[in-house]
Amino acid sequence: LILFGLLACGLAHAADKPNAGQRKAAEQFLAAVASGDQQSVAYAIHPAELDALRARLLTQMRDEAKRNDNTIRARLFGPGLPLANLERMTSPDFYTALARRLSMGGREYEKVEGLAAIPDKNDTVLVVVRGKPAKERGTVSTVRVVAVKPYGKDWKATVPAEIEAQIEDLISGRHGLGPSSGAGEMKR
Secondary structure, three states: OHHHHHHHHHHHHHOEOOOHHHHHHHHHHHHHHHHOOHHHHHHHEOHHHHHHHHHHHHHHHHHHHHOOOOHHHHHHHOOOOOHHHHHHOOHHHHHHHHHOOOOOOOOOOOEEEEEEEEEOOOOOEEEEEEEEOOHHHOOOOEEEEEEEEEEOOEEEEOOOHHHHHHHHHHHHOOOOOOOOOOOOEEEO
């Protein structure tokens, strides 16, 4: 009974309400995704996250190029984009080019209500929000989870796990079941 009480107490503290900065970062990321503008999505993501993604993928493509292969590059960016061009791109431009091969759906919200902030690994916080559409866009609210991390005094989204999974699938040559326009979204 004491153990159960301690566990319940620990879980109660694990999911606080998101602060204004965390909620704002989640809202900005969801708005960027809903816009369909991948450069806006790139700027809603923490710059260190984009830099790490770019560095990791460039390392893989350079290693592959040493073996006179371009399979990964072709799967991620198409066969016509040379490695030298990718190396010159900034991290946001690199993500924007990569995003042409990815699928991430979203919807526009009139209001985003912060429900919970759950601490995760490496200073990341999982922000759970409920998005409410404008009346002319329907009445169904959806619950979304956006991982955010500190960015100076503010917060920025991390690269979503769904995107990391799609990149992994592309690199491995796995074909998904099609666009995941509702991934990470639950009706309420």
